[in-house]
Amino acid sequence: MAVGVLALQGSFNEHLAALRRIGVKGVEIRKAEQLENVSSLIIPGGESTTMAKLAELHNLFPALREFVKMGKPVWGTCAGLIFLADKATGQKTGGQELVGGLDCTVHRNFFGSQIQSFEAELPVPELAATEGGPPSFRAVFIRAPAILEVGPGVEVLASVSVPSNKNVDFNPALQEGSAESDTSKVIVAVKQGNILATAFHPELTIDSRCYFMKMSPSNNEITAASSSSSSSYYADQESYLYNKQPKTDLPIYE
Numbered sequence: 373m374a375v376g377v378l379a380l381q382g383s384f385n386e387h388l389a390a391l392r393r394i395g396v397k398g399v400e401i402r403k404a405e406q407l408e409n410v411s412s413l414i415i416p417g418g419e420s421t422t423m424a425k426l427a428e429l430h431n432l433f434p435a436l437r438e439f440v441k442m443g444k445p446v447w448g449t450c451a452g453l454i455f456l457a458d459k460a461t462g463q464k465t466g467g468q469e470l471v472g473g474l475d476c477t478v479h480r481n482f483f484g485s486q487i488q489s490f491e492a493e494l495p496v497p498e499l500a501a502t503e504g505g506p507p508s509f510r511a512v513f514i515r516a517p518a519i520l521e522v523g524p525g526v527e528v529l530a531s532v533s534v535p536s537n538k539n540v541d542f543n544p545a546l547q548e549g550s551a552e553s554d555t556s557k558v559i560v561a562v563k564q565g566n567i568l569a570t571a572f573h574p575e576l577t578i579d580s581r582c583y584f585m586k587m588s589p590s591n592n593e594i595t596a597a598s599s600s601s602s603s604s605y606y607a608d609q610e611s612y613l614y615n616k617q618p619k620t621d622l623p624i625y626e
């Protein structure tokens with residue numbers, strides 16, 4: 373089955389193009405019933421408040437939550453990470469609806485405004501171990517969120533170093549580290565069962581390894597709970613957004 377890409381706002385076209393590059397069929401998702409035709413889902417980056425308003429307008433939240441609970445692989449990038457988080461801070465007045473399912477707290481605009489967007493060479497050991505290629509990943513952060521806290525079932529895949537005196541007002545974790553060094557680590561990629569979430573935008577670089585990341589529903593509390601129910605989709609097996617190895621003759625970087 374095809375990979376669904378939530379196509380309400382943001383970088384859904386870029387994800388569809390990235391899927392085409394690796395020979396995977398992507399399908400735009402704008403209505404709840406379209407989720408029935410896909411086996412996995414990407415929630416793209418963009419502007420999470422706007423995206424949430426559109427999702428509300430199209431009554432998509434119940435179907436998105438059900439999709440996550442069924443244990444089907446879901447990958448949130450940037451605003452998509454915010455959507456999947458159980459808790460978000462730095463929201464606009466009145467907050468915004470979240471899909472949830474990922475046991476973490478995110479800060480919506482952790483790294484600052486649009487002009488503080490940046491790129492970083494990010495070590496992601498699991499990518500190199502499972503997919504080969506370089507040990508680091510060229511990560512594009514655009515008015516990016518960061519993960520402030522994770523629950524016990526969440527696996528941290530990547531962190532980025534930031535100056536200790538940056539953002540101390542809203543990230544207590546950074547204050548703790550500042551006495552020992554000038555930089556602290558902030559979490560920017562995690563995995564919890566069937567959920568993968570990255571604060572950066574892998575659809576904007578040619579390195580396609582994130583699209584093949586293995587997810588393990590058996591580690592997920594939600595999936596463990598649902599594995600005894602009839603709605604369980606991937607009960608005890610490994611799952612992938614798309615289970616196909618990248619072609620080795622393709623260059624990893626442009």
Ligand SMILES: NC(=O)CC[C@H](N)C(=O)O
Pocket residue numbers: 416417418419420421449450451452454480481514515516517
């Ligand atoms: N590139 C992005 O997806 C940015 C997300 C943005 N910080 C938000 O609140 O939605």
